[in-house]
Amino acid sequence: MTQSILMIDPMYQHRQVIRRFIDRTYPEVRLVERVPTSFDQVASSVQWADYDLLLIDNQLGNEDGFSWVERFKSDQNFPPVIFLSSTDVDSTGANKQVETGLRLGAQGFLFKKHMNTDVLSDYLSEALSIRTGRLTKAALRVSSANDEFPPTVAKPKLSAMKDTYHEVQHAKALLHGHGHWPFSVQDLQAGQAEYGGYRITSYLGRRDGIFTFVGQSLSDEKTYAIKLIEHDPTDNPSLANQLKRDFDRILDWRHPHIVHWIDYQQDNEHLLIVQEFIQGEKLSHRLRKTGVTRAQAVTYFKQIMQALSHLHKEGMKAGGLSPENLLFRSYDELVLTHFNNLGELLESPQTTIPQSQRTYPEALYLSPEVIQGRSFDHRSDLYIAGVILYSLMAGRPPYDEGTTKAVLTDHVASPVPLLQERKHPLNNLIQGLMEKTPGKRIQTADEVLDMLERLIVQGKVASL
Numbered sequence: 001m002t003q004s005i006l007m008i009d010p011m012y013q014h015r016q017v018i019r020r021f022i023d024r025t026y027p028e029v030r031l032v033e034r035v036p037t038s039f040d041q042v043a044s045s046v047q048w049a050d051y052d053l054l055l056i057d058n059q060l061g062n063e064d065g066f067s068w069v070e071r072f073k074s075d076q077n078f079p080p081v082i083f084l085s086s087t088d089v090d091s092t093g094a095n096k097q098v099e100t101g102l103r104l105g106a107q108g109f110l111f112k113k114h115m116n117t118d119v120l121s122d123y124l125s126e127a128l129s130i131r132t133g134r135l136t137k138a139a140l141r142v143s144s145a146n147d148e149f150p151p152t153v154a155k156p157k158l159s160a161m162k163d164t165y166h167e168v169q170h171a172k173a174l175l176h177g178h179g180h181w182p183f184s185v186q187d188l189q190a191g192q193a194e195y196g197g198y199r200i201t202s203y204l205g206r207r208d209g210i211f212t213f214v215g216q217s218l219s220d221e222k223t224y225a226i227k228l229i230e231h232d233p234t235d236n237p238s239l240a241n242q243l244k245r246d247f248d249r250i251l252d253w254r255h256p257h258i259v260h261w262i263d264y265q266q267d268n269e270h271l272l273i274v275q276e277f278i279q280g281e282k283l284s285h286r287l288r289k290t291g292v293t294r295a296q297a298v299t300y301f302k303q304i305m306q307a308l309s310h311l312h313k314e315g316m317k318a319g320g321l322s323p324e325n326l327l328f329r330s331y332d333e334l335v336l337t338h339f340n341n342l343g344e345l346l347e348s349p350q351t352t353i354p355q356s357q358r359t360y361p362e363a364l365y366l367s368p369e370v371i372q373g374r375s376f377d378h379r380s381d382l383y384i385a386g387v388i389l390y391s392l393m394a395g396r397p398p399y400d401e402g403t404t405k406a407v408l409t410d411h412v413a414s415p416v417p418l419l420q421e422r423k424h425p426l427n428n429l430i431q432g433l434m435e436k437t438p439g440k441r442i443q444t445a446d447e448v449l450d451m452l453e454r455l456i457v458q459g460k461v462a463s464l
Contacts, residue, residue: 003128004030006046007055008065009084014112018055021120029128036060049077052128057084058097064404067360069104074288081106082124100359180230181211182270194218196265196272198226214277224262225337227273233266240266247273249314257307259337278335280328287323287391297392298463300326300334302452304385307336309445312378321384322365323391332464363407364397368436371408379438382445386416386433393419393426398434412436425460 005022009015015033022031032051058065065083072078083101087094094111101109110120183193183200193200200215204225211228233240247264254260263274283300286292292300304326311318318325318339325338367383369376390398398417399410416434418427429451435441442448455461 002028002030003052004032004050005053005055005124005128006032006034006051006079008034008036008060008068009055009057010036010060011057011086014057014084014086017112018120022124025120026124047077048072048075048079051079053124054079054081055084056081057086058101059086064360066100066104067403069106070360073105080128083109085109085111087111181228195228196263196274198224198272198274200226210273223277225259225275225277227271227275229271229273230269231266231271232268234268243271246316253310255307255310256333257303257335258310258339259335275337278327278329278337280330280335282324283326283328283334284323286328287395291395292392294393295462295464296332297389298452298456298461299332301385301389301392302449302463303334304336304388305445305448305452307334308378308381308385309449311336311339312381312445317378318381318384321381321388322361323388324361360404360407363404363411364399366408366411368412369438371411377438378445379441379443382433382441382443382448383435383438385445385448386430389426389433390417390419390430393424393430398430425455429455 003026007015007018019031019033022029034046036057054069056065056068060068069081069083073081081101081104083097083106085094085097087097098109182195187193188200188203191199191201197218198215199218200213202214204212204214213226213228214223215226216223233243244264244266247261250261251264259278260276261273262276263272265272308318308321316339318336320338321336325336326334327337329335365384365387367376367380370380387398397407399407399414401407401410413436416431418424419430429442429448432442432451433448442451452461456463
């Protein structure tokens with residue numbers, strides 16, 4: 001059976017290079033070339049079941065290839081994906097691009113300036129075998145250098161990444177700089193990685209410079225989420241003392257909607273943070289899979305605001321608040337698992353990220369002041385809480401224009417949308433939270449809770 005590849009790339013010369021390669025190497029494969037068009041045009045004109053592989057540039061003119069995949073990948077007929085990039089592999093944004101591609105489930109990420117026939121052959125044969133169920137040599141090939149990497153990353157992907165980069169250090173950088181961990185990857189693979197009285201069993205990922213693992217206490221064998229941050233306290237002794245005071249205070253918290261902190265340690269190179277390990281699904285997953293009822297939406301939002309109220313009264317803010325870092329401890333109990341301004345060290349790096357490096361999922365939950373690179377305080381959390389409330393009630397984010405650039409622009413300049421029922425009692429609350437100027441917003445989480453409680457008591461909204 002003839003296989004088909006769809007290639008969406010704005011650059012004619014790049015399409016020609018790949019076409020010539022496929023014509024020579026895979027003459028039986030049909031290649032369809034498309035220049036970037038709008039989301040709506042693609043959705044109406046492409047039958048994903050007709051294609052065995054999608055090759056797509058991560059930058060499509062004014063649009064974003066990552067956003068396209070994020071939008072369409074839920075289609076059960078959506079094919080395997082390989083991202084293409086014109087970026088130099090040594091550029092600042094290269095690692096983030098690859099991380100984003102893999103997070104979206106791509107089979108690989110090809111830097112055009114570093115491609116060769118061997119790389120293309122391996123990538124294409126492996127990806128095409130997924131749709132047909134055939135196993136090829138490329139799919140079975142495992143590089144001996146894979147022993148250096150954590151077992152949670154698929155070996156075929158690592159092998160392909162190594163071929164693309166041509167140097168091991170690039171793959172290591174992709175895997176979040178794990179050469180700086182206080183234990184070796186080989187020990188992690190063998191189940192022998194230990195640090196601070198904990199056995200580290202698996203690596204979950206990195207966010208805002210924080211490496212997250214799963215591990216067990218050597219004393220009671222209970223499972224915890226373990227976070228590592230590179231930090232030398234001698235660089236700033238006053239900051240180190242402030243951090244200790246902050247951490248000591250947080251260890252006493254047992255708020256029902258904030259993750260419980262179990263332990264904190266500091267040596268001359270790292271901070272170790274130990275938290276309860278929550279295995280429930282993310283709020284983002286539930287919204288995508290099944291959605292929530294209106295009563296659940298009100299209850300979940302109330303829990304989020306209770307967490308923010310506590311956090312803000314303690315002089316802290318969530319920073320990167322989104323449905324991705326709200327997990328369910330039990331079926332209807334939400335927990336805020338990520339907040340990141342414990343002193344200057346964990347201050348959110350959001351304001352330093354160029355807009356061109358934002359991903360579509362990140363853009364959905366950002367405040368105007370963060371997007372514009374201005375200083376921000378707890379009121380940024382309140383803006384994002386308004387975005388989450390709208391998402392819970394409407395089943396989609398308020399700004400969902402299909403491109404990262406459009407969403408960022410909407411947060412800064414577009415009117416706040418109303419719920420479909422224009423007279424819905426929560427519209428005023430959403431409008432008050434999503435004011436573009438922080439000084440015009442509802443100013444505290446407690447004010448939000450008071451407004452919400454009045455609506456519940458008056459019977460205008462229902463909760464669980």
